[in-house]
Amino acid sequence: MAPKVLDLFCGAGGFSLGFHRAGFEVVGAIDYEPAALETFRLHHDTLAVPADLSRLLDDGGPTGEDLLDLVGLTPADVDVVIGGPPCQGYSQSSDRDPDDPINDLVWTFLEVVEAADAHAFAMENVPGLLEHKGGETMAALVECADSLGYNVAYEVLNAADFEVPQNRHRVIFFGVRGGEPTHPEPLGGEPIPVQEALSQVTGELLPDNEWTDHRPTTVEKIAQLNVGESLHGKHRQVRLDPTKPARTITASNRHIHPFEDRELSIRECAVLQSFPPTYDFAGWENRDARTRQVGNAVPPKLAEHIAYALLKSLWEVTDRVPTDSVRTSSKQIAGPTGRLTEREVEATLLRAGGLTWEQVGDEMGITYKTASTHYYRAREKAEMARETFAVFERLNLGERD
Numbered sequence: 001m002a003p004k005v006l007d008l009f010c011g012a013g014g015f016s017l018g019f020h021r022a023g024f025e026v027v028g029a030i031d032y033e034p035a036a037l038e039t040f041r042l043h044h045d046t047l048a049v050p051a052d053l054s055r056l057l058d059d060g061g062p063t064g065e066d067l068l069d070l071v072g073l074t075p076a077d078v079d080v081v082i083g084g085p086p087c088q089g090y091s092q093s094s095d096r097d098p099d100d101p102i103n104d105l106v107w108t109f110l111e112v113v114e115a116a117d118a119h120a121f122a123m124e125n126v127p128g129l130l131e132h133k134g135g136e137t138m139a140a141l142v143e144c145a146d147s148l149g150y151n152v153a154y155e156v157l158n159a160a161d162f163e164v165p166q167n168r169h170r171v172i173f174f175g176v177r178g179g180e181p182t183h184p185e186p187l188g189g190e191p192i193p194v195q196e197a198l199s200q201v202t203g204e205l206l207p208d209n210e211w212t213d214h215r216p217t218t219v220e221k222i223a224q225l226n227v228g229e230s231l232h233g234k235h236r237q238v239r240l241d242p243t244k245p246a247r248t249i250t251a252s253n254r255h256i257h258p259f260e261d262r263e264l265s266i267r268e269c270a271v272l273q274s275f276p277p278t279y280d281f282a283g284w285e286n287r288d289a290r291t292r293q294v295g296n297a298v299p300p301k302l303a304e305h306i307a308y309a310l311l312k313s314l315w316e317v318t319d320r321v322p323t324d325s326v327r328t329s330s331k332q333i334a335g336p337t338g339r340l341t342e343r344e345v346e347a348t349l350l351r352a353g354g355l356t357w358e359q360v361g362d363e364m365g366i367t368y369k370t371a372s373t374h375y376y377r378a379r380e381k382a383e384m385a386r387e388t389f390a391v392f393e394r395l396n397l398g399e400r401d
């Protein structure tokens with residue numbers, strides 16, 4: 001049995017993707033943005049429910065228990081609660097209002113943790129949370145989690161230290177009942193530079209890879225930008241350095257391509273967030289909504305390392321996560337994601353035989369777009385299978401049977 005996760009403020013599902021890859025089972029997710037929920041459902045086979053989590057703070061409003069009920073769960077169904085409450089109020093990229101009610105959503109997170117009686121939790125936020133109200137907010141969160149029986153630890157991690165081609169500092173707040181929460185150690189070695197990450201974005205058939213049609217005057221201005229220079233000042237739309245990890249990808253800003261005179265496509269931002277190249281984002285009619293989903297996400301690779309660290313802490317304290325369960329859950333990853341469908345095999349073979357997308361589509365009697373989707377899904381599954389083996393290596397569990 002894999003440890004079960006409830007994802008609050010799930011967005012497009014970056015946090016959940018990392019936990020899924022590390023062998024957890026995501027059993028429910030909540031957010032209030034329809035497009036983000038749609039994206040989540042495209043990639044996670046779990047109940048993702050629309051709900052305004054701020055209502056938990058209303059006098060006489062719904063409770064944490066009501067919320068679990070809404071997702072069809074009881075405390076027995078949830079081992080771990082994860083979530084990235086919105087960070088606008090704490091973020092350095094917004095004009096911070098210390099009393100913005102959005103800041104209170106970190107408390108609804110703990111309310112659901114309590115209602116779920118979870119073994120552990122992992123909350124992600126911007127480092128500004130640590131400075132909010134002179135550190136009082138973080139101290140109060142620690143005190144609250146402590147009073148609920150959790151051993152807690154928080155640390156600022158840089159995603160670039162965890163296989164993400166981007167400098168992105170985020171505070172990760174862990175709580176574990178009965179065990180010691182331990183953060184993942186930076187992996188060491190050279191971080192992944194922008195040009196290496198962007199080399200995965202080949203071909204206009206990848207989803208969300210449309211380029212912005214800039215006005216000629218804007219293109220001229222962009223052409224003048226050297227690496228590190230910004231189109232608008234204030235760290236917005238900066239020409240990226242191809243040899244280094246990207247600057248932070250945010251919800252409302254797309255940086256400038258290192259070699260071309262245009263802003264990054266949504267796909268390029270997603271790859272710099274370490275999403276697989278075929279992870280598509282719902283909301284075709286609304287580019288801002290897709291940019292927001294990408295920029296808001298916990299990079300899946302960082303999430304995966306957070307999940308491994310939490311798994312190890314849990315392992316020591318609960319029989320819900322015995323060695324065998326990690327084996328089983330990793331098999332579950334290999335099962336649905338590892339096996340190729342007949343169409344995926346067909347598209348891959350035809351494409352490998354040198355046919356154009358149109359020819360592949362004609363051979364298969366489907367559109368060229370659908371043919372390319374089969375092909376890219378096959379590639380993604382191959383990637384996931386490689387990662388499943390990596391789970392065993394990292395957890396020293398030996399060979400898969």
Ligand SMILES: C[S@@+](CC[C@H](N)C(=O)[O-])C[C@H]1O[C@@H](n2cnc3c(N)ncnc32)[C@H](O)[C@@H]1O
Nearest residue numbers: 009010011012013014015032033052053297298
């Ligand atoms: C930082 S993002 C979380 C990203 C997500 N963890 C991921 O990895 O993709 C915050 C999310 O909170 C959602 N949100 C903001 N206010 C909310 C509320 N009152 N109720 C429910 N969801 C809310 C937003 O729609 C957004 O998707």
